[in-house]
Amino acid sequence: MGPSPIAYPEGMARWEPDARDRLLRAALDLFAEQGYDDTTVIQIAQRAGLTKSTFFRHFRDKREVLFGGQDTLNGLLAEGIANAPDGATPLDAVAAALAAAAAIFIPARRDYAPALLAAIAANSELREREALKYTGFAEAMTEALRRRGVPDRPASVAAWLGVLAFGDAYSRWADPANPHEFGELARQALQELRTTVAELR
Amino acid sequence: MGPSPIAYPEGMARWEPDARDRLLRAALDLFAEQGYDDTTVIQIAQRAGLTKSTFFRHFRDKREVLFGGQDTLNGLLAEGIANAPDGATPLDAVAAALAAAAAIFIPARRDYAPALLAAIAANSELREREALKYTGFAEAMTEALRRRGVPDRPASVAAWLGVLAFGDAYSRWADPANPHEFGELARQALQELRTTVAELR
CATH class of the missing domain: 1.10.357.10 (Tetracycline Repressor, domain 2)
Structure with missing residues (x-):
């Protein structure tokens, strides 16, 4: 399944084939750099080049990334x-x-x-x-x-x-x-x- | 060792021989009645007839009571x-x-x-x-x-x-x-x- 050509209505999930993996890697980098406690979901999403709502489509909270x-x-x-x-x-x-x-x-x-x-x-x-x-x-x-x-x-x-x-x-x-x-x-x-x-x- | 006859200066721990046990029983009663999440440290201390600071002399937080x-x-x-x-x-x-x-x-x-x-x-x-x-x-x-x-x-x-x-x-x-x-x-x-x-x- 490749990227979808469909233009989704606002609020609907876009197809981000590697979003989950990017979020995980961004989280691990940030946890290593500044510690788990001082890392926020917003920082993880930003580092991954994604939005907070994309984060929450994949994970309930930052702990569940791991x-x-x-x-x-x-x-x-x-x-x-x-x-x-x-x-x-x-x-x-x-x-x-x-x-x-x-x-x-x-x-x-x-x-x-x-x-x-x-x-x-x-x-x-x-x-x-x-x-x-x-x-x-x-x-x-x-x-x-x-x-x-x-x-x-x-x-x-x-x-x-x-x-x-x-x-x-x-x-x-x-x-x-x-x-x-x-x-x-x-x-x-x-x-x-x-x-x-x-x-x- | 029985109750101490010494009058402690303010802020110093009074001798409360069964405080720990009273706090534990109060916590268990409240957890059973209204659930763990909805129970606060203040409620536990009040139910035990003790103060919040007495609670924190015995336990770091409500979870550690258990x-x-x-x-x-x-x-x-x-x-x-x-x-x-x-x-x-x-x-x-x-x-x-x-x-x-x-x-x-x-x-x-x-x-x-x-x-x-x-x-x-x-x-x-x-x-x-x-x-x-x-x-x-x-x-x-x-x-x-x-x-x-x-x-x-x-x-x-x-x-x-x-x-x-x-x-x-x-x-x-x-x-x-x-x-x-x-x-x-x-x-x-x-x-x-x-x-x-x-x-x-």
């Missing part, structure tokens, strides 16, 4: 588990969830991953939001495992191991020196966690 | 791990952490546990703060395990199993129909998680 893909990720994790083969163990299903989630970790996203991690690490409000994001991943996977008939406790433990693998893979992937894809890093991380768990006393 | 004991808990969990016997496995050390944390789960705290859980469940901002609290428990235990020489990955997995056991025990303990003490519930929950983990595939 947490935009969460519903998509929850959906991919749950789908991965739902689509795992019939005989898959809970941890096999979690591996399938991580493999499905890998679809969104494209190179364009990797470019801004270090700035994203730095912005979150620098602010306690954002670290809280990040903690909730991970809790959301765990809930999405736990619920998807339950729907496969996995009892509550193993579902919850397998889901949290998936979250630990996810966090581990994401921070490795965000390292520009790391040449591996997210899917491969997540697979490795979960495999290492399975070994850890098997040896845990 | 999350006040976190530093104490982090400290107890870390101490429990530090003081576990030399030969303790990582999960034995986590069991010692939960046993140490049990010290603060006294009957007075149990009385308001259901209202506390209800207030948190009803508000997304509070659920975020709760998620951060649990992340804080995991970090405190992971760090304490590392100081015992446990490598990163088993330290992290054991700590998160401790967090799952903690959350499980707390929600059972908050049920007025449950006759067991927190320490016993946490011990059971961790034991069940160890079995789950041993069987997880």
Whole structure:
């Protein structure tokens, strides 16, 4: 789908193919330059060369610029588990969830991953939001495992191991020196966690 | 230590032996009656029969009324791990952490546990703060395990199993129909998680 030739009535969304990405990059630049707390939505929109109303078509507030893909990720994790083969163990299903989630970790996203991690690490409000994001991943996977008939406790433990693998893979992937894809890093991380768990006393 | 007979100069804290508890109960009542968002610090202080400045001697803001004991808990969990016997496995050390944390789960705290859980469940901002609290428990235990020489990955997995056991025990303990003490519930929950983990595939 390319730019639309239609002249929209005033107030209707214009087609801005890369607005979301421009807003994210502008926000990350400003957060790095002047801090999250001192950055306003208007400044982000201006830096991106867009209007405040374009900002609010894409994001509820400045915090959500950093947490935009969460519903998509929850959906991919749950789908991965739902689509795992019939005989898959809970941890096999979690591996399938991580493999499905890998679809969104494209190179364009990797470019801004270090700035994203730095912005979150620098602010306690954002670290809280990040903690909730991970809790959301765990809930999405736990619920998807339950729907496969996995009892509550193993579902919850397998889901949290998936979250630990996810966090581990994401921070490795965000390292520009790391040449591996997210899917491969997540697979490795979960495999290492399975070994850890098997040896845990 | 009883009420002080000393006449404090103006502006200095008077001895209000149960101020903290009165503020917490007042806050929980108001959150239940009119919702967290619509409750102000002034209303909480008034309901408790105290002043706004007394409120701020005890809590940074209304949200922290619900999350006040976190530093104490982090400290107890870390101490429990530090003081576990030399030969303790990582999960034995986590069991010692939960046993140490049990010290603060006294009957007075149990009385308001259901209202506390209800207030948190009803508000997304509070659920975020709760998620951060649990992340804080995991970090405190992971760090304490590392100081015992446990490598990163088993330290992290054991700590998160401790967090799952903690959350499980707390929600059972908050049920007025449950006759067991927190320490016993946490011990059971961790034991069940160890079995789950041993069987997880």
